[in-house]
Structure formats: structure tokens, C-alpha cells
Amino acid sequence: MRKLLFLVFCLPLLAQAQVNQDSINIKKMVDEIMTNGKAYDLLRELTKKIGGRLAGSPQQQNAAVWGKRNMEAFHPDKLYLQPCKTPSWQRGGKDFAAIVSVDGKVQNEPLAALALGNSLSSNGMVEAELLAVANFDELEKRKDEVKGKIVYFNSEFNPTRIRTFMAYGETGVYRRTGPSRAAKYGAVGMMMHSLSTAPDNAPHTGAMEYDQAQPKIPAVALGPDDAKALYLLAKKSKVRVQMQTYGYFLPDADENNVVAELVGSEFPEEIITIGGHLDSWDVNEGAHDDGAGVVQTMEVLRTMKELNYHPKRTIRFVLFANEENGDRGGLKYAELAKLNKEKHILALESDAGGFTPRAIGISTSAAQFKKFQQWTSYLQPYGTEIIAGGGGSDIGPLTSYDKTIIMAGLIPDSQRYFDLHHAKTDVFENVNKRELLLGAANIAAIIYLVDQYGVKP
Amino acid sequence: MRKLLFLVFCLPLLAQAQVNQDSINIKKMVDEIMTNGKAYDLLRELTKKIGGRLAGSPQQQNAAVWGKRNMEAFHPDKLYLQPCKTPSWQRGGKDFAAIVSVDGKVQNEPLAALALGNSLSSNGMVEAELLAVANFDELEKRKDEVKGKIVYFNSEFNPTRIRTFMAYGETGVYRRTGPSRAAKYGAVGMMMHSLSTAPDNAPHTGAMEYDQAQPKIPAVALGPDDAKALYLLAKKSKVRVQMQTYGYFLPDADENNVVAELVGSEFPEEIITIGGHLDSWDVNEGAHDDGAGVVQTMEVLRTMKELNYHPKRTIRFVLFANEENGDRGGLKYAELAKLNKEKHILALESDAGGFTPRAIGISTSAAQFKKFQQWTSYLQPYGTEIIAGGGGSDIGPLTSYDKTIIMAGLIPDSQRYFDLHHAKTDVFENVNKRELLLGAANIAAIIYLVDQYGVKP
Numbered sequence: 001m002r003k004l005l006f007l008v009f010c011l012p013l014l015a016q017a018q019v020n021q022d023s024i025n026i027k028k029m030v031d032e033i034m035t036n037g038k039a040y041d042l043l044r045e046l047t048k049k050i051g052g053r054l055a056g057s058p059q060q061q062n063a064a065v066w067g068k069r070n071m072e073a074f075h076p077d078k079l080y081l082q083p084c085k086t087p088s089w090q091r092g093g094k095d096f097a098a099i100v101s102v103d104g105k106v107q108n109e110p111l112a113a114l115a116l117g118n119s120l121s122s123n124g125m126v127e128a129e130l131l132a133v134a135n136f137d138e139l140e141k142r143k144d145e146v147k148g149k150i151v152y153f154n155s156e157f158n159p160t161r162i163r164t165f166m167a168y169g170e171t172g173v174y175r176r177t178g179p180s181r182a183a184k185y186g187a188v189g190m191m192m193h194s195l196s197t198a199p200d201n202a203p204h205t206g207a208m209e210y211d212q213a214q215p216k217i218p219a220v221a222l223g224p225d226d227a228k229a230l231y232l233l234a235k236k237s238k239v240r241v242q243m244q245t246y247g248y249f250l251p252d253a254d255e256n257n258v259v260a261e262l263v264g265s266e267f268p269e270e271i272i273t274i275g276g277h278l279d280s281w282d283v284n285e286g287a288h289d290d291g292a293g294v295v296q297t298m299e300v301l302r303t304m305k306e307l308n309y310h311p312k313r314t315i316r317f318v319l320f321a322n323e324e325n326g327d328r329g330g331l332k333y334a335e336l337a338k339l340n341k342e343k344h345i346l347a348l349e350s351d352a353g354g355f356t357p358r359a360i361g362i363s364t365s366a367a368q369f370k371k372f373q374q375w376t377s378y379l380q381p382y383g384t385e386i387i388a389g390g391g392g393s394d395i396g397p398l399t400s401y402d403k404t405i406i407m408a409g410l411i412p413d414s415q416r417y418f419d420l421h422h423a424k425t426d427v428f429e430n431v432n433k434r435e436l437l438l439g440a441a442n443i444a445a446i447i448y449l450v451d452q453y454g455v456k457p
Numbered sequence: 458m459r460k461l462l463f464l465v466f467c468l469p470l471l472a473q474a475q476v477n478q479d480s481i482n483i484k485k486m487v488d489e490i491m492t493n494g495k496a497y498d499l500l501r502e503l504t505k506k507i508g509g510r511l512a513g514s515p516q517q518q519n520a521a522v523w524g525k526r527n528m529e530a531f532h533p534d535k536l537y538l539q540p541c542k543t544p545s546w547q548r549g550g551k552d553f554a555a556i557v558s559v560d561g562k563v564q565n566e567p568l569a570a571l572a573l574g575n576s577l578s579s580n581g582m583v584e585a586e587l588l589a590v591a592n593f594d595e596l597e598k599r600k601d602e603v604k605g606k607i608v609y610f611n612s613e614f615n616p617t618r619i620r621t622f623m624a625y626g627e628t629g630v631y632r633r634t635g636p637s638r639a640a641k642y643g644a645v646g647m648m649m650h651s652l653s654t655a656p657d658n659a660p661h662t663g664a665m666e667y668d669q670a671q672p673k674i675p676a677v678a679l680g681p682d683d684a685k686a687l688y689l690l691a692k693k694s695k696v697r698v699q700m701q702t703y704g705y706f707l708p709d710a711d712e713n714n715v716v717a718e719l720v721g722s723e724f725p726e727e728i729i730t731i732g733g734h735l736d737s738w739d740v741n742e743g744a745h746d747d748g749a750g751v752v753q754t755m756e757v758l759r760t761m762k763e764l765n766y767h768p769k770r771t772i773r774f775v776l777f778a779n780e781e782n783g784d785r786g787g788l789k790y791a792e793l794a795k796l797n798k799e800k801h802i803l804a805l806e807s808d809a810g811g812f813t814p815r816a817i818g819i820s821t822s823a824a825q826f827k828k829f830q831q832w833t834s835y836l837q838p839y840g841t842e843i844i845a846g847g848g849g850s851d852i853g854p855l856t857s858y859d860k861t862i863i864m865a866g867l868i869p870d871s872q873r874y875f876d877l878h879h880a881k882t883d884v885f886e887n888v889n890k891r892e893l894l895l896g897a898a899n900i901a902a903i904i905y906l907v908d909q910y911g912v913k914p
Contacts, residue, residue, distance in 0.1 A: 031617040040656065160488040162839055162895070199497065199890050356813070356870045358840075382619055383815075383870075413813045413840075413870065415891040433656050434872040438619070 025309075026378055026448055030441040032303050037437040039299040042070060043354075046294065047285035047428040054282040055322040056088025056253035063278045067258040067294065067319040074302045076260035076317070084332035085252040086322040089118050091282055092246030097191060097220050100127060100240040102233060111230065112223030113191070114203040114283060115245040116175060117325045118210075122218035126150065126189045127242045132234035136174075136181060147186030150241050153178050154231045156193045156224075157418065164197055164414040165352070171195055179219040180211035189243050190219040193227035198419035201225035205281050206422040207325045218245040255321040257329050260301055264313040264451075271337075272311075272450055273347035274300060274443060275318035277329060277394050284426040288417065291428075292354025292436055294319050296410070299440040300447060311451045313345070320394040323351070327393055334397035345455045348408035349392025350443060353421075354436040355412035357383060360446045361390020363407040367457040375449050384442045387411070406455055408446070410439055483835055483905055487898040489760050494894040496756035499527060500811075503751065504742035504885040511739040512779040513545025513710035520735045524715040524751065524776040531759045533717035533774070541789035542709040543779035546575050548739055549703030554648065554677050557584060557697040559690060568687065569680030570648070571660040571740060572702040573632060574782045575667075579675035583607065583646045584699045589691035593631075593638060604643030607698050610635050611688045613650045613681075614875065621654055621871040622809070628652055636676040637668035646700050647676040650684035655876035658682035662738050663879040664782045675702040712778040714786050717758055721770040721908075728794075729768075729907055730804035731757060731900060732775035734786060734851050741883040745874065748885075749811025749893055751776050753867070756897040757904060768908045770802070777851040780808070784850055791854035802912045805865035806849025807900060810878075811893040812869035814840060817903045818847020820864040824914040832906050841899045844868070863912055865903070867896055 033039075046063060053060040064081070072079055097113035100106070132152040133139045139151065155174035157167035172195060179190040194204035201223035210216045220243055222230065233239055258278070264270060276293020280286020301317045303309075320329030337344060348360075360379065362372045372386050379385060391407035398405050412435070420426040490496075503520060510517040521538070529536055554570035557563070589609040590596045596608065612631035614624035629652060636647040651661035658680035667673045677700055679687065690696055715735070721727060733750020737743020758774045760766075777786030794801060805817075817836065819829045829843050836842060848864035855862050869892070877883040 030619075034616045034619075159491045159891075162487075162491075164891075197891055356872050415813050415895065416889050419889070419891075432873050432876070434616075434621075434654055434876075438872065 022449070022452065023378060026445045028307055029303050029444040029448065030382055032307055033299060033437050033441045033444060037299055037440065038302055039295040039436050039440050040433040042295040042298055043287060043291050043431060043436065044428055046291050047287045051285055052282045053278060053280045053286055054089070055086040055255065055279045055325060055328070056250060057282070060255060060279050064256045064258050064319070064321065067278060071258065071260040071298055071301060071317065074305045076301060076305070077263040078261040080259055082257035082259060082332055082336055084255060084257060084321050084328050086255045086328045087326045088250040088253045089325055090248050090250060091115060092121060092248050095220055095246070096244040097222065098242045099230065100242050102239055103237045111226040112201045112203050113220040113243070114205040115247050116179070116208040116219045116221060117205050117281065118208050119179065119219040119245060120216045120247045122189065122243060122245045125242055125244045126218060127240065128188050130234050130239040130241045132231050139181060143185040146182065149187055150189040150191060150243065151182035151187040152230065152234065153190070153192040155195065157195065157197055164418045168195060168418060175206050175221065176208050177211070179208055179217055180214040183214040183217045187217055189217050191241070191243065192221050194221040194224055194423070196224050196418055196423065198224060198425070202423040202425050204422040205283055218243055220245060257321045257333055258319040260317040262304060262311050262315045265310050266312040268314050269343050270313040270454065271316055271342055271344045272313055272447060273316045273318055273344060273395060274447060275320055275394055276350050277320040277323035279322045279324050281324060281422050284424050285428055287426050287428045287431050288353035289421055289426055290323065290351045292431060292439065293350035296350045296354070296436065296440040296443055300444045303444055313451050313454070315447065315451060323393050327397065330394035330397045333394070334401060337398060338401040344398055344402065344405045346406040346408055346450050347395035347398055348410065348443060348447065349395045350410040350439060351392045351394065352410065352414065353412050353417040354431045354439055355416060356435045357410055357412050357439045357442045359385050359387045359411040360442060361387050361409045361411045363389055363391050368406065368455055371455070371457050375446070378449060379442060379445055382442050382445060383438065410443055412439060479906070479909065480835055483902045485764055486760050486901040486905060487839055489764055490756060490894050490898045490901060494756055494897065495759055496752040496893055496897050497890040499752040499755055500744065500748050500888060500893065501885055503748050504744045508742055509739045510735060510737045510743055511546070512543040512712065512736045512782060512785070513707060514739070517712060517736050521713045521715050521776070521778065524735060528715065528717040528755055528758060528774065531762050533758060533762070534720040535718035537716055539714035539716060539789055539793055541712060541714060541778050541785050543712045543785045544783045545707040545710045546782055547705050547707060548572060549578060549705050552677055552703070553701040554679065555699045556687065557699050559696055560694045568683040569658045569660050570677040570700070571662040572704050573636070573665040573676045573678060574662050574738065575665050576636065576676040576702060577673050577704045579646065579700060579702045582699055582701045583675060584697065585645050587691050587696040587698045589688050596638060600642040603639060606644055607646040607648060607700065608639035608644040609687065609691065610647070610649040612652065614652065614654055621875050625652060625875060632663050632678065633665050636665055636674050637671040640671040640674045644674055646674050648698070648700065649678050651678040651681055651880070653681050653875055653880065655681060655882070659880040659882055661879040662740055675700055677702060714778045714790055715776040717774040719761060719768050719772045722767050723769040725771050726800050727770040727911065728773055728799055728801045729770055729904060730773045730775055730801060730852060731904060732777055732851055733807050734777040734780035736779045736781050738781060738879050741881050742885055744883050744885045744888050745810035746878055746883055747780070747808045749888060749896065750807035753807050753811070753893065753897040753900055757901045760901055770908050770911070772904065772908060780850050784854065787851035787854045790851070791858060794855060795858040801855055801859065801862045803863040803865055803907050804852035804855055805867065805900060805904065806852045807867040807896060808849045808851065809867065809871065810869050810874045811888045811896055812873060813892045814867055814869050814896045814899045816842050816844045816868040817899060818844055818866045818868045820846055820848050825863065825912055828912070828914050832903070835906060836899060836902055839899050839902060840895065867900055869896060
């Protein structure tokens with residue numbers, strides 16, 4: 001690509017531009033973010049100086065201190081912590097899995113493996129014959145074969161799902177419930193294909209939850225290459241495998257949501273929340289998940305202060321303490337909102353990665369959605385549209401006390417997210433500066449409009 | 458991000474789906490590409506086994522052989538070469554630039570630099586005082602100061618251009634014409650800020666062209682970090698710099714366009730072309746520019762053959778020999794089209810990177826464009842829309858003999874393109890498999906529709 005196609009490439013941009021005071025104000029914010037944005041530098045600090053931030057870890061606590069200190073420097077009207085208890089799951093050691101033998105022939109071939117979050121120690125090495133199944137249907141059909149075996153679920157993504165979250169929705173259930181589904185029929189361990197789109201062998205961890213009625217068997221996700229090879233092998237041969245995990249829980253930890261506020265000048269009681277979560281898994285830097293959401297939230301605060309924007313409504317910038325393995329940050333935020341009889345009108349979360357934004361997703365009534373859709377032309381110059389359906393795990397609990405609160409989410413392009421989600425590859429180097437900033441810019445734009453015009457249809 | 462937002466994320470997808478035989482046929486192609494696509498593996502071969510492919514290099518010749526052999530394996534109806542002459546510019550050595558002194562104090566600080574493509578040797582080290590200007594306006598105002606100096610243009614991208622090709626359009630002129638503009642007033646060398654969006658220090662090469670009436674001074678692009686620092690320094694201090702380049706031309710080389718064809722069953726005389734260019738700059742693997750376009754072109758051929766698709770019209774899959782520093786491949790293709798009195802109806806190029814596709818751009822009359830717009834619903838499930846304005850350097854020459862030929866282009870997301878365009882960072886590792894395949898899928902979809910329904914309004 002050498003020639004000047006710029007006229008060609010910017011035609012749609014020119015066509016969509018609609019100029020009025022709102023479009024001018026939004027452009028000011030977007031320009032400030034794209035030109036002077038600090039989100040990328042903040043993300044470098046968070047990922048490189050603090051690192052992985054599993055709930056209950058010193059790093060998670062450092063991240064909250066870091067978040068508070070950095071938001072303080074932007075001079076919000078209010079800045080406070082919301083103490084909350086979080087789980088403190090410990091990986092406990094270096095997870096291990098291997099093929100011991102194939103049709104009786106010794107192999108001793110290690111497999112790339114990571115214990116699932118919240119899973120417990122295998123209490124020493126577990127060795128057993130492998131029962132590899134495509135899915136729960138096959139498990140049910142072959143339930144009589146399960147006893148004493150290690151069950152493998154071939155929970156590979158469907159590559160034809162263009163929005164990869166759809167594939168995650170289809171296979172995520174194996175990570176969350178697979179261990180107990182297998183344990184129910186006597187399995188002594190569980191392996192699964194990582195919930196991954198990557199053409200590599202990095203295993204992906206993530207939360208599981210034991211059914212308290214079943215034995216708590218160890219559970220690992222295998223790297224995609226190893227998982228595919230193992231599944232093919234198990235289809236034609238008798239495979240024995242080993243696994244060892246070390247997971248355990250410490251007592252719940254004391255952590256904090258970090259909340260900054262710009263107090264509304266006209267309707268201070270109407271609260272708009274934007275946020276992301278500080279915690280991450282232990283095996284990576286939590287750069288996209290959810291360092292991106294954290295620094296985008298901080299960037300919007302910085303930009304509003306830098307441009308001397310005085311909101312009509314109260315805007316809260318929330319760095320949630322814990323999402324990955326407990327949602328404790330979001331639950332505490334909702335609990336306090338209820339306790340304090342707060343009037344929340346909209347909450348927006350960025351927790352789908354720092355990739356090029358494609359849409360702002362809005363979950364609301366048809367009448368209210370129409371109002372949002374009218375704002376489409378303000379966002380189009382910045383690459384997004386307004387679509388139905390949005391939210392996030394941290395803000396979700398708010399709706400349990402008031403179902404009228406509008407849930408919104410930044411929806412970035414999803415092609416790369418599950419390459420690195422919960423894997424060691426979710427590091428700063430895999431975040432693109434412009435994509436990250438453009439996400440913050442689109443959040444700023446929609447929050448500006450909600451602040452100016454409220455959400456009443 | 459842990460929870461199952463998949464329902465939320467796929468709502469718009471479901472809403473847009475329009476089911477008929479065409480949508481079914483398109484989905485089959487897309488599914489084949491996303492599931493069994495070979496484009497990523499082909500790109501690995503092209504970039505890792507062959508590498509950088511500057512026109513005239515052995516690698517470029519190997520790439521054509523490789524392209525022919527691999528397309529042969531897909532069994533097109535026809536497969537042939539179009540011999541053409543290409544320039545054979547040689548970098549000739551390791552380009553060098555440095556700050557010699559600041560306000561008389563010796564520094565000897567090297568600068569990350571790459572000679573511009575087509576620029577000539579400095580014939581030894583050139584040392585002079587630096588004249589740093591923001592742009593051509595400032596050059597004109599200060600033309601009396603230029604003589605005997607090395608001119609630096611601060612051709613930094615405007616970060617507020619959301620479509621980065623727009624910023625490239627604005628600053629590309631410094632790379633192409635900057636050396637001769639400076640030489641006109643007596644400059645002995647030219648330096649410029651790389652045409653880059655990256656927060657790094659990798660210099661970006663790319664084609665320049667001397668004004669034959671002016672002295673042919675050496676010209677380099679500096680890494681963004683060094684360029685910014687140098688510009689700041691030069692604003693307050695007297696800076697002396699050095700530069701040495703080694704560029705020269707060998708006689709034109711013998712190379713080839715590689716053309717595969719599926720012959721139309723109903724309208725074989727109506728030709729649809731899709732393509733990308735085999736050549737790249739010497740300093741990288743040409744992964745996005747334009748390995749991506751090459752392997753996407755091959756992927757569409759593979760898929761049509763795999764699914765036993767027999768087109769109504771003739772579809773040409775063209776790997777162009779030379780774009781970067783001469784457009785000789787595209788010129789030869791157009792020359793032969795004219796010579797053979799071919800009837801081309803549409804040509805589509807992929808040469809803006811293997812990133813998530815955002816649109817199919819179409820350059821045509823208003824009446825014809827309406828026809829294309831009616832196909833929007835077929836593309837939306839795969840993430841793209843049909844917008845006005847598209848084309849490419851390789852296919853552009855076709856319009857010089859027939860202005861009615863519709864020019865089309867795959868328009869991927871542009872945020873990351875100029876991070877690596879013409880820099881050492883344009884390597885296989887920076888291409889995402891799903892993004893690359895999704896580009897091929899969208900090309901297949903639009904080409905299917907053009908094949909089925911032609912282009913008559």
C-alpha cells in the first residue's frame with residue numbers, strides 16, 4: 001500500500017459528520033484523548049510495574065493504591081474506597097499434566113496445562129485412563145465408562161462464530177461446570193480444550209465452580225495444540241494421563257473498589273457509572289482483561305477534568321476490586337448503592353478488551369433505546385454504532401435492586417480477544433495504543449450525551 | 458471478562474440475518490474459510506520461508522514461483538504468468554544518521570534511520586547543520602536558510618484522524634516529494650519523521666521520487682522517538698547532523714504477475730479481478746503489506762474450488778509483481794487487458810493490511826452503487842458494510858483504458874496499519890489469523906454477489 005487512497009477512505013467520515021455544539025464538544029474530547037491520552041502509559045505502569053493482579057494478592061492491593069493515587073492526580077470532586085472482601089484463591093504450584101502412555105507404550109509427554117481458577121489441589125499426582133468426549137451429550141451417553149477416569153472435554157470454539165463471544169458462550173459452560181459434571185459419574189480429574197481462538201499452545205485459565213454435592217476433582221485447561229492432538233490420539237488409542245494441581249483458598253482478603261466522582265451541577269442525584277475491574281488472573285498482566293477497562297475509565301476522568309467539563313449529572317469512575325473469581329467488587333458497589341438509596345440511571349463497563357471499538361451496547365427498553373439510537377451519528381465518526389444489548393459483570397448487580405438502571409458496554413472488535421483472554425499472552429505488548437484510546441474516546445462520547453440529555457425517552 | 462454476554466453480543470447478528478440461497482451460499486464460503494482456511498499457513502510460508510520481497514530481488518522471484526505452485530495445487534481452470542520488468546532499487550548498505558553536535562557540543566548520537574525507497578547514495582558521509590521545519594509552508598518561508606543544510610520535515614501523523622489513511626494522505630507527500638522540495642533551495646540531505654502511528658522508534662521506509670530538475674540528495678526517515686526528540690532539540694539549539702545512504706539502481710529485473718482463472722460458465726467474457734501484490738520492502742516480511750492481500754486472494758480461489766463453485770463470470774486471482782516502487786505489475790496487467798480487448802467489470806484489491814475488515818469500498822456511479830448497497834445485509838453478519846470509495850494501486854491502471862471498470866477494495870480497520878507499514882515490524886507475528894481469514898471471507902462474499910448478479914444497475 002503506497003498510494004494516496006485517503007480521499008477514498010475518508011469519504012464515509014465526511015458524509016456522516018453532523019456539526020452542532022454536541023458534535024463539537026465530543027470532538028474536543030476525542031481529540032484530547034487521541035492526542036494527549038494517558039491511558040496507554042497508565043496501562044504500561046499497571047501491567048509492567050504491578051503485573052498480574054489476582055484477587056487477594058499483594059498486586060491487587062497495590063493496583064488499588066495505584067488507581068487511587070493516579071485518579072487523585074486528576075482532581076475529581078470526590079475520591080474514596082469501598083472496602084470489600086474478595087476470595088483469595090491460590091494456584092499453589094506449577095500445574096502439571098502429561099500423557100503417560102498410549103496403548104500401553106510409555107510416553108511421558110508433558111502437556112501445556114493450567115489449573116482452572118477456584119479448582120482445588122489434586123493432592124498429589126493423579127493418574128488414570130483418559131475418557132475424551134466431544135461434549136456433555138457424549139458424557140451422558142458414556143456415563144458408565146467415566147468411573148476412575150480423567151475426563152477430557154473437547155471444548156473447542158466454533159470458528160464460524162464471527163463474534164467470538166458467541167463461541168465463548170457456547171463452550172464456557174465446560175470450564176464452569178465441567179469438573180463437577182464429570183465428577184458426578186466418578187471421574188478423578190478433568191481436562192479441557194482451552195477457551196481459545198489462538199493458533200498456539202498457551203493454556204487459558206478462568207473461573208470454575210464446584211457443585212458442592214460432588215467430589216471436588218482437579219481440573220485443567222490444556223493448550224490448544226496439545227488439546228487437539230490429545231483428542232485425536234484418544235479417538236483411536238487407549239491413553240493414560242497424569243495431572244497434578246495445587247489450588248487452595250486462603251481466608252477472604254480485604255480489598256477495595258476505587259471510586260472517583262465528578263458531582264453533577266444540575267442533577268447531582270442522577271448517577272452515571274463507568275468502570276472496569278482491577279483484578280486479573282495470576283498468569284498474565286491482565287492487559288486487555290481488564291487493564292484496558294481500568295485505564296479507559298481513568299482516561300475519561302482525566303479528559304473531562306482537562307477540558308474543564310462540568311457534568312450536569314454525577315459521573316462515577318469505578319475501578320472494581322474483583323470480578324474474575326467472585327464479582328465481589330460489583331456486588332459491594334450495588335450493595336452500597338442500595339444502602340445509600342442512590343439513583344443510578346446508567347452504568348457502562350469496558351471489559352471486552354482494549355481493541356478497536358465497534359459499538360456501544362445498550363440494554364434497555366425499546367422506548368429508551370430509540371433515544372440512544374438517535375445519537376448514532378455522533379459516534380459514527382469514531383467508528384462505533386449503538387446496538388441493543390450491553391453490560392458487564394461488575395455493573396450487573398446494580399440491576400438486582402433497580403431493574404430500570406440501563407446497562408451499557410463498550411463492544412470492541414472481538415477477533416483477537418480470546419487469543420489471549422486468561423492466557424499468559426494477555427500482556428501490554430498485545431495492546432495497541434490507538435485502539436485503546438479510541439475505546440476511551442467512544443466511552444467519553446456516549447457518557448457526554450447521557451450526561452447532557454439523561455435517559456428519559 | 459468472565460460472564461456469558463454472548464446473547465447480548467450476538468443479538469445484532471441475529472437481527473441482521475437474511476436467509477435465502479445467496480446468504481446460504483455465502484455462509485458456506487465464510488464457514489469454509491473460517492474453519493479450514495489456509496491463508497494463515499500460506500502467509501507463514503511466504504513471510505518466514507521467503508521473507509522480504511523487494512522488486513528485483515531473488516525473494517520476489519521466489520515469491521512468484523511459490524504463488525504459482527500453490528495456486529496450481531488448487532486446480533484453477535487456467536494459470537499463467539505475465540512477464541514484466543520491474544525496478545531493481547538496492548538499499549546498498551546500512552543507512553546511517555546521527556546528531557554530531559548540539560550548540561557546538563559534540564554528541565555523536567546515532568538516530569534510527571532508513572533511506573527512502575528509490576533514493577540514491579549520499580556518496581560518503583554528509584554532515585551539515587540541520588534546518589527543522591514543520592511543513593512545506595515553513596520551508597517556503599525559510600527557503601533562504603536552506604542552502605548547505607540538511608532539512609528535517611516534521612511529517613508526524615495527525616493523531617485525531619480516526620481513519621489513519623487520512624493522516625497518511627496528509628503527510629505522505631513529504632516522503633514522496635520532500636527531498637526534491639528541499640534540494641530546490643540547496644539542501645544537501647533530507648530527514649523526516651517516519652509516516653508512523655507507532656509509539657516506538659522503528660523507522661518506516663517507502664517510495665520517494667526525485668524531481669529530475671533538482672539535485673538528487675539523500676533522504677532518510679527517522680524512527681518516531683528520535684524524530685520527535687530531534688525536532689524539539691532543533692527548536693532551541695543549533696544542531697549538526699550526519700547521514701550516509703547507499704541506494705542505487707540495477708537494470709530493471711524480469712519478474713511476473715501470477716494469474717489464476719476460474720472461467721465463467723455463462724458470461725466468460727466478463728472478468729472480475731481480485732488481487733494483492735507480491736513485492737514488499739526489504740526491511741520486513743511484508744506480512745500485512747501485502748502478504749495478507751496475496752494469501753486472501755489465494756484463499757478465495759481455494760474456497761471456490763473446495764466448494765465446487767462454478768462462477769458465471771470469469772474470476773481472475775492475480776498476484777501482482779510490483780507495487781511498492783513502480784506499480785509495474787498493475788501497469789502490465791492493464792496493458793495486456795487493453796491489448797487483448799478484455800471486458801473487465803470489477804477489480805478488487807486487498808492492500809490495506811490483514812486486519813479485521815470493516816467495509817468493502819466501491820468506486821462507481823451512483824446508480825451502480827445503489828445495486829451494491831442492496832447487498833449490505835449479506836455482508837453485515839461478517840462485520841462489514843458497503844461504502845463509497847475503494848480501489849488499489851495494482852488495479853488502478855485498468856481504469857486508464859476503461860473508466861467504467863468498477864474499482865473495489867477491502868477496507869480493514871486502520872488503527873494498527875501505520876504502526877508497521879514499511880517498518881521492520883511488518884512481520885507474520887503481527888498478523889492475526891481470524892482477522893486475516895475474515896478479510897478473505899468478506900472478499901469471497903462480495904465477489905460471489907458480483908459473479909451472480911453482475912454490475913449492471
